[in-house]
Amino acid sequence: MARIDLDHIRHAYMANPSRDEDYALREVHHSWDDGGAYALLGPSGCGKTTLLNIISGLLTPSEGKILFDGKDVTGLQPEERNIAQVFQFPVVYDTMSVADNLAFPLRNRGMAEADVQARVSEVLEMIDLVDIANRKARGLTADLKQKISLGRGLVRADVNAILFDEPLTVIDPHMKWQLRSQLKLLHRRFGHTMVYVTHDQTEALTFADKVVVMYGGEIVQIGTPQELFERPSHTFVGYFIGSPGMNVLPVALDGARAQLGEQSIVLPGAASRTDGKRTELGIRPEYIRLGATGMPVSVRAIEDIGRHKIVRAMIEGHELAIVLDENSSVPADPHVTFDSTGINIYADDWRVKLGG
Numbered sequence: 001m002a003r004i005d006l007d008h009i010r011h012a013y014m015a016n017p018s019r020d021e022d023y024a025l026r027e028v029h030h031s032w033d034d035g036g037a038y039a040l041l042g043p044s045g046c047g048k049t050t051l052l053n054i055i056s057g058l059l060t061p062s063e064g065k066i067l068f069d070g071k072d073v074t075g076l077q078p079e080e081r082n083i084a085q086v087f088q089f090p091v092v093y094d095t096m097s098v099a100d101n102l103a104f105p106l107r108n109r110g111m112a113e114a115d116v117q118a119r120v121s122e123v124l125e126m127i128d129l130v131d132i133a134n135r136k137a138r139g140l141t142a143d144l145k146q147k148i149s150l151g152r153g154l155v156r157a158d159v160n161a162i163l164f165d166e167p168l169t170v171i172d173p174h175m176k177w178q179l180r181s182q183l184k185l186l187h188r189r190f191g192h193t194m195v196y197v198t199h200d201q202t203e204a205l206t207f208a209d210k211v212v213v214m215y216g217g218e219i220v221q222i223g224t225p226q227e228l229f230e231r232p233s234h235t236f237v238g239y240f241i242g243s244p245g246m247n248v249l250p251v252a253l254d255g256a257r258a259q260l261g262e263q264s265i266v267l268p269g270a271a272s273r274t275d276g277k278r279t280e281l282g283i284r285p286e287y288i289r290l291g292a293t294g295m296p297v298s299v300r301a302i303e304d305i306g307r308h309k310i311v312r313a314m315i316e317g318h319e320l321a322i323v324l325d326e327n328s329s330v331p332a333d334p335h336v337t338f339d340s341t342g343i344n345i346y347a348d349d350w351r352v353k354l355g356g
């Protein structure tokens with residue numbers, strides 16, 4: 001296991017990049033803890049696979065360095081980096097049994113046969129493949145083959161990191177849930193540094209201790225699921241995490257107040273350093289109270305989604321989503337108030353601190 005340092009990494013697929021837009025990765029400078037479970041989350045094309053391939057060594061970055069436990073591995077080939085990888089589609093040896101598929105990476109490194117058997121048994125049990133341990137991989141379903149791939153990723157105890165690139169894409173929804181929970185348990189038990197690429201927020205939030213949100217070739221936030229929910233660093237994190245996402249409303253700031261059209265909203269503190277920047281107020285639908293007092297809204301639609309309702313409303317000409325619990329109803333003359341703890345202020349899309 002290793003700590004991974006990404007030291008001012010930039011990557012462009014084109015020759016002679018000159019503008020920021022020419023880079024698939026604009027600037028990634030972060031450290032990932034030894035033994036951490038990280039999910040790389042972001043929309044298609046934001047640079048997740050590029051970053052994963054730079055960590056694995058399939059790609060050499062145009063600029064910057066990558067270090068495992070302080071050692072510069074930028075110039076090393078994937079096989080020299082001592083990592084395990086699990087891809088979107090299963091990579092298994094069809095003519096080998098399930099157990100031999102798992103044993104292969106261990107035998108390949110000359111591990112004593114008794115140790116191979118012990119480790120393979122342990123992993124077979126953890127991923128629930130004991131019953132078919134002696135069956136050939138050929139003819140197994142895609143789900144089972146992908147389980148074997150996961151097992152092969154997990155079987156070596158001595159790897160610096162295990163990298164997963166959307167590993168549950170081919171898995172059916174029920175087993176997806178099971179495998180996600182199993183992976184989390186395996187992480188707790190074995191303590192590997194894990195990096196898991198996905199564009200699915202549920203997958204990221206259930207697997208990871210820390211979620212790394214990428215957008216437009218940059219890491220816009222690394223945080224716990226709770227931090228991403230309560231304090232999105234960038235408006236994109238607010239939109240992308242949560243369902244529905246955070247409401248982002250254009251406001252003019254005046255000390256510890258924000259002016260939204262005719263409405264004046266009291267902020268938890270005064271925002272600093274927003275001169276000349278586009279300023280917005282972010283509030284998640286869960287932090288809005290609908291009642292008879294506060295700011296007037298007009299209700300457009302109510303979606304009943306079981307445990308709660310989502311009210312689609314307009315405030316000062318802007319759309320607003322509000323979460324309402326199942327037993328509450330929309331008043332005749334609806335108004336809203338914003339919970340002060342749920343208010344975030346953004347300047348050119350980045351969150352600004354509010355003074356006390």
Ligand SMILES: Nc1ncnc2c1ncn2[C@@H]1O[C@H](COP(=O)(O)OP(=O)(O)OP(=O)(O)O)[C@@H](O)[C@H]1O
Pocket residue numbers: 013024042043044045046047048049050051199
């Ligand atoms: N081999 C390549 N040559 C040129 N451009 C590439 C290459 N691979 C990726 N890109 C571009 O780099 C950017 C980042 O792509 P990348 O595959 O890393 O994103 P991603 O977040 O993994 O997307 P997805 O979720 O669709 O896999 C995209 O604009 C993509 O078109």
